Amino acid sequence: MKCAGTIDVRDVDESCINIDPIQVGGRLTADAMKAIIAYGDGYSVCDQCRKPFRLDYIKTPPVDIFHRDLASFVNMDIARVVPGARRGFQAVADALITKGDPVLITALSHYTEVLAIEGRGGVIREIPKTEQNIIIADAAALKIEEVIKEFGRPPILLFLDHFDYQYGNCHDVREISKVAHQYDIPVLYNGAYTVGIMGVDGKALGADFVVGSGHKSMAAPAPSGMLATTAEWAERVFRTTAAKTDVTGRTFGVKEIGMMGCTLMGVTLVGMMASFPHVRERVKRWEQELANGQKVVDALLSVEGTIVRSEHPRKHTLTRVDTSGSFDRVAQTHKKRGFFFTSALKEKGIAGIIPGATKVWKFNTYGMTDSQAEYLASAFRDIARKNGLTVAD
Amino acid sequence: MKCAGTIDVRDVDESCINIDPIQVGGRLTADAMKAIIAYGDGYSVCDQCRKPFRLDYIKTPPVDIFHRDLASFVNMDIARVVPGARRGFQAVADALITKGDPVLITALSHYTEVLAIEGRGGVIREIPKTEQNIIIADAAALKIEEVIKEFGRPPILLFLDHFDYQYGNCHDVREISKVAHQYDIPVLYNGAYTVGIMGVDGKALGADFVVGSGHKSMAAPAPSGMLATTAEWAERVFRTTAAKTDVTGRTFGVKEIGMMGCTLMGVTLVGMMASFPHVRERVKRWEQELANGQKVVDALLSVEGTIVRSEHPRKHTLTRVDTSGSFDRVAQTHKKRGFFFTSALKEKGIAGIIPGATKVWKFNTYGMTDSQAEYLASAFRDIARKNGLTVAD
Numbered sequence: 001m002k003c004a005g006t007i008d009v010r011d012v013d014e015s016c017i018n019i020d021p022i023q024v025g026g027r028l029t030a031d032a033m034k035a036i037i038a039y040g041d042g043y044s045v046c047d048q049c050r051k052p053f054r055l056d057y058i059k060t061p062p063v064d065i066f067h068r069d070l071a072s073f074v075n076m077d078i079a080r081v082v083p084g085a086r087r088g089f090q091a092v093a094d095a096l097i098t099k100g101d102p103v104l105i106t107a108l109s110h111y112t113e114v115l116a117i118e119g120r121g122g123v124i125r126e127i128p129k130t131e132q133n134i135i136i137a138d139a140a141a142l143k144i145e146e147v148i149k150e151f152g153r154p155p156i157l158l159f160l161d162h163f164d165y166q167y168g169n170c171h172d173v174r175e176i177s178k179v180a181h182q183y184d185i186p187v188l189y190n191g192a193y194t195v196g197i198m199g200v201d202g203k204a205l206g207a208d209f210v211v212g213s214g215h216k217s218m219a220a221p222a223p224s225g226m227l228a229t230t231a232e233w234a235e236r237v238f239r240t241t242a243a244k245t246d247v248t249g250r251t252f253g254v255k256e257i258g259m260m261g262c263t264l265m266g267v268t269l270v271g272m273m274a275s276f277p278h279v280r281e282r283v284k285r286w287e288q289e290l291a292n293g294q295k296v297v298d299a300l301l302s303v304e305g306t307i308v309r310s311e312h313p314r315k316h317t318l319t320r321v322d323t324s325g326s327f328d329r330v331a332q333t334h335k336k337r338g339f340f341f342t343s344a345l346k347e348k349g350i351a352g353i354i355p356g357a358t359k360v361w362k363f364n365t366y367g368m369t370d371s372q373a374e375y376l377a378s379a380f381r382d383i384a385r386k387n388g389l390t391v392a393d
Numbered sequence: 394m395k396c397a398g399t400i401d402v403r404d405v406d407e408s409c410i411n412i413d414p415i416q417v418g419g420r421l422t423a424d425a426m427k428a429i430i431a432y433g434d435g436y437s438v439c440d441q442c443r444k445p446f447r448l449d450y451i452k453t454p455p456v457d458i459f460h461r462d463l464a465s466f467v468n469m470d471i472a473r474v475v476p477g478a479r480r481g482f483q484a485v486a487d488a489l490i491t492k493g494d495p496v497l498i499t500a501l502s503h504y505t506e507v508l509a510i511e512g513r514g515g516v517i518r519e520i521p522k523t524e525q526n527i528i529i530a531d532a533a534a535l536k537i538e539e540v541i542k543e544f545g546r547p548p549i550l551l552f553l554d555h556f557d558y559q560y561g562n563c564h565d566v567r568e569i570s571k572v573a574h575q576y577d578i579p580v581l582y583n584g585a586y587t588v589g590i591m592g593v594d595g596k597a598l599g600a601d602f603v604v605g606s607g608h609k610s611m612a613a614p615a616p617s618g619m620l621a622t623t624a625e626w627a628e629r630v631f632r633t634t635a636a637k638t639d640v641t642g643r644t645f646g647v648k649e650i651g652m653m654g655c656t657l658m659g660v661t662l663v664g665m666m667a668s669f670p671h672v673r674e675r676v677k678r679w680e681q682e683l684a685n686g687q688k689v690v691d692a693l694l695s696v697e698g699t700i701v702r703s704e705h706p707r708k709h710t711l712t713r714v715d716t717s718g719s720f721d722r723v724a725q726t727h728k729k730r731g732f733f734f735t736s737a738l739k740e741k742g743i744a745g746i747i748p749g750a751t752k753v754w755k756f757n758t759y760g761m762t763d764s765q766a767e768y769l770a771s772a773f774r775d776i777a778r779k780n781g782l783t784v785a786d
Contacts, residue, residue, distance in 0.1 A: 003431040004424035004667035007454045010431045012440060026435020026659075031397035036433050036660065038396040038403045040426055042419020042608025042615045047405060050747075061400045083476035083616050086653040094512060105638070111645045112654050114636050119487060119650050126640040215435025215658060222435045222659035223476050223616070243507050245498070247519035252504045257512050260479040261505050265608060266419075266615035267429065267660055274397035354443075 012351050017372050019363040020352030021165075021318050025197050025217035027367065028271060032219055035274035036267045044266040052254045055262040055269075056080065066273045073280060074195055074210045076202040076228035080238065080256075081214075081264045081272065085192045086112035088211035088227035090119065091258035092157070092188055095237045097122040101156040102147045104180075106135045106171070108164035110190065117159075125155065127176075132311060133167050135160070137175035144183055154183040161190040162205075167310040168193065168318030168364075177206025186233065192216050193318060195226070196279045197366060198286040208233050214268065219275035224268040292373035293317040293365040299377035304390040305329065309360065317366040328358040330387040344383045350376060405744050410765050412756040413745030414558075414711050418590050418610035420760060421664060425612055428667035429660045437659040445647045448655040448662075449473065459666045466673060467588055467603045469595040469621035473631065473649075474607075474657045474665065478585045479505035481604035481620035483512065484651035485550070485581055488630045490515040494549040495540045497573075499528045499564070501557035503583065510552075518548065520569075525704060526560050528553070530568035537576055547576040554583040555598070560703040561586065561711030561757075570599025579626065585609045586711060588619070589672045590759060591679040601626050607661065612668035617661040685766035686710040686758040692770035697783040698722065702753065710759040721751040723780040737776045743769060 003009040012018050013027050028036070039045065048060045056067040071079035082088045089112055097103060099121030105113050107129040117124050127135055127143045140158070147155050158180045162173050177187045186208035194200050195212030196219065202210040214224025229237055238259065241252045255261045264272075293314050300306050305325030310316075327341050334340040338356040345353060353361055365373060384391050396402040405411050406420055421429070432438065441453045449460045464472035475481045482505055490496060492514030498506050500522040510517050520528055520536045533551070540548050551573045555566050570580045579601035587593050588605030589612065595603040607617025622630055631652065634645045648654045657665075686707050693699050698718030703709075720734045727733040731749040738746060746754055758766060777784050 004428040005670055006458075007428055007431075007663060007667055010434075010437055010440065013434060020436075020440075022439070023434065023436045028433045028435075033430075033433055035397040035400055036429060036614075037426075038400075040421045040429050040614055040664070041403075041406060041416065042421075042606075042613060042617075043413075043416045044403055044615070046415070047403065047413075065399075083480070084653075084658075087476070090653055107638075107641045111634075111648055114638070114645055115634060115648060115650050115653050118634055118636050119653075124636060124638055126638045128640045213435075220435060221429075221433055221614075222437070222661065223657055224435075241504075241508060241511055243511050243517060245500075245507070245517055245519045247521045248500045252507055255504055255508060257508050260477075260483055260508050260512075264616055265477075267664075268614070268616065270400060271433070271660075274400055277398055 016349050016351035017368065017376055018352045019350060019365060019376065021362040021364045022216060023352065024364045024366040025219070026215040026222070027219060028221065029219050029275045029278045031274040031278065032221070032271040035270045036221060039267050039270040042266055045269055046265055054254050055265070061270065061273065063269065063273070066276065069276065070226050071228050074191070074200045074202045074212065074228050075204065076207070076210050077231040078234045078238065079226055079228035080259055081269055082225045082227050082259070083263055083268070084215065084223035085190065085211045085213040085225040086116065087223070087263075088209070088225055089113050089116035089159070089188065089190070091227055092209050092237055093117055093120045093122065095239070095258055096157050096186070102151045102153070104140075104143060104147070104155040104158040104185070106160065106164075108133065108135060108166055108169070108171070109159055109161060110165050110192065113159040113190065122156070123151075133169055133309075134311065135171040135176065137172055137179050140176045141179045144179065144185070155185055157188060158185050159188045159190060161193070162200075163193040163316045163318070165193065167320045168314070168316035169311045170315040173205045173207070181206060193316065197283060197289070199283045202228060209237070214272045218272055218279050220272040221268050224264055224272050289317050289366055290314060292368050292370060293319065295373050296365050296377045296380070299380050302381060302392040303384040304392070318362060318364040320360065320362045322360045324359045326384065326389050330389065331358040334387070340387070341383070345379065348379045348382075350379055409742050409744035410761065410769055411745045412743060412758060412769070414755040414757045415609060416745065417757045417759040418612070419608040419615070420612060421614065422612050422668045422671045424667040424671065425614070425664040428663045429614060432660050432663040435659055438662055439658055447647050448658070454663065454666065456662065456666070459669065462669065463619050464621050467584070467593045467595045467605065467621050468597065469600070469603050470624045471627045471631065472619055472621035473652055474662055475618045475620050475652070476656055476661070477608065477616035478583065478604045478606040478618040479509065480616070480656075481602070481618055482506050482509035482552070482581065482583075484620055485602050485630055486510055486513045486515065488632070488651055489550050489579070495544045495546070497533075497536060497540070497548040497551040497578070499553065501526065501528060501559055501562070501564070502552055502554060503558050503585065506552040506583065515549070516544075526562055526702075527704065528564040528569065530565055530572050533569045534572045537572065537578070548578055550581060551578050552581045552583060554586070555593075556586040556709045556711070558586065560713050561707070561709035562704045563708040566598045566600070574599060586709065590676060590682070592676045595621060602630070607665045611665055611672050613665040614661050617657055617665050682710050682759055683707060685761050685763060686712065688766050689758050689770045689773070692773050695774060695785040696777040697785070711755060711757040713753065713755045715753045717752045719777065719782050723782065724751045727780070733780070734776070738772065741772045743772055
């Protein structure tokens, strides 16, 4: 069925249990759905934009209050909405990095951090991970020393993913930040997989910048996200234009260079705002989310030959599993080859795994009810059993 | 009535004739409305993202075809979607401008062009306007020569708004581009007020970059837009990452630095796509749009003391009027002061003018039916007459 022209209706979250690793935190709440219908049109939040004409001053809808709420949500001083977490990285990179500056990421950093640094001509250096795929403070300290030897100065900025996109492993932001601050290196906390799904206290974590993703973890349409910072850094990252043109002598008020003026003028912002009260509540249920995730992980581990590549027990609902020794063995001889697995999942109403993947793959149980988690767990065990794999009781 | 939490339902375009200068081209089509309901969730267009994992390769929904259609729509070689026209300016500025480079804008350029240049440390120089508020090729040529004298080299880039946001006046892109190209200066065509409402032939206009706004003129949600360029410039503006990390040796495939990877992952893109067949048709009706706008302008001119500050006859539906000598005279003694005017318009079901504005203000008649235009024209005359102003027959 088409919803418009050549575009198929999308009903994956209405008709299936979706375990797509990047989608589950971005599903809209019912309130967001209602809000985007009312605010679908371009520039829809600008009806009552008055002097000084900037998004975060708009009172109706209460965009101004929302900005303050966002900052306090992650315990930082000031926040802005941005078109995706990546645009938050870009804004910080633009403000801090000059060509040739060394910048630290980690061995598990997201590619958008790399692009933000590359765009400014920064030189990327990685903090290695442990054999268990964890970034630890000792490794950060060593790497900083190496950078000082190589460049004669410490890195200008450190990008740190609290939970990484590859394993959903937890990295010790607090300790790493402490080390970074001993060298006066500001820390950008990438909360794409945390802000909006679990509690984040930016100051307690030692973050100088907190970046979150609306469409990844705040139940908001894409592209949306947030960038929050401290009073100390705000002036630099949210600096306003100083331009005065040569002929007309025009100046441009309070427009912020790093934000390119206003950022989210309609549906994306209103979606974030409408979901926000629910998001603020749902972060308190993180332990229950983890318990559901663990149920599914345990079911997968009960299938002989399956290895969980993420740290265990799980501290996040995003998990990387290796079924080379289980489901992929089935695929070798199954008439559907690797597609047997996602096909069997589909028959059980489960979506979100790349078709054909039977070796190393990721899934995310975020947002499930308890009974959905139980259903998913038993589905994995069923599929294993039906295909002749040994499943522990 | 609230649509969600503290957010009022927005029904300005359902309940009124909206003449807001920036909103009328961004109202969704019915198809876009349907599509955003299906694709509200974050990352909703990514269900079938397969190697090489980039937005413009996605086949379902047909994002790949849409990208090619966009390029051909403005007669350029290659196009990308971006989170607003301003992010198109930013991508071009990032690729071309180095600190200290002179960059040309015009006396009527939009502030987002200024921010894009300022963000890269470019030095802004303005092409003056004529007394009639038009940018002409002779002025561009003179300014280029001045820049060469000042900097010892020509400007690195020229930003040119086909129709400006202040007057909606038409500027001679073709002739100015010719002049710029004689100095090998690339031209960025700002089509925020053209692409999606009138036909735009980028190559015929001599544009090296064509930027359009989804939420301003393509009936799409915010933030959305497009950046198109020629085969010659594509490699530079859409350059892919060359980063290889030092520890893990990771590389990042075909991700484009200037785009920060993927740009519009859901509702914004799908809204653009669903409206596009209608947008492609509606640009053919531009003459009728102009005729409607002219009707309204003529009605305003029939009110004694009213001056149209935009060029006349009108070549755009966005018009700047000066009613200091008419409606503002009424405001001096009216009990509602300046608010009498927008209040009277509101009673007649007309919205989109800043409350209290009676001196210089802008309106945009784009997208009206003939009878709405006639109604609006007679509403202005009625309000004038009722408040004792002389109205010519």
